[in-house]
Amino acid sequence: MTKKITLELVGLDGNAFSLLGAFNKQARKENWTDKEIDEVLKEAQSGDYDNLLRVLYSHTTKSND
Numbered sequence: 001m002t003k004k005i006t007l008e009l010v011g012l013d014g015n016a017f018s019l020l021g022a023f024n025k026q027a028r029k030e031n032w033t034d035k036e037i038d039e040v041l042k043e044a045q046s047g048d049y050d051n052l053l054r055v056l057y058s059h060t061t062k063s064n065d
Helices: 016-029 034-044 049-058
Strands: none
Touching: 016 034, 016 049, 034 049
């Protein structure tokens, strides 16, 4: 199972850096390790914008899920 944080990506600034920053901030709040965060951010940045979205969506869930 993929580890997930609670973060609603829809409605956030769609800028790649803003999305990465929001993920980083929330993951830290949810006590992810630096290594866990770095792995997701590295994977997200390893391709195009669509890849970034796919990776971030695969590691996030809405609060009501």
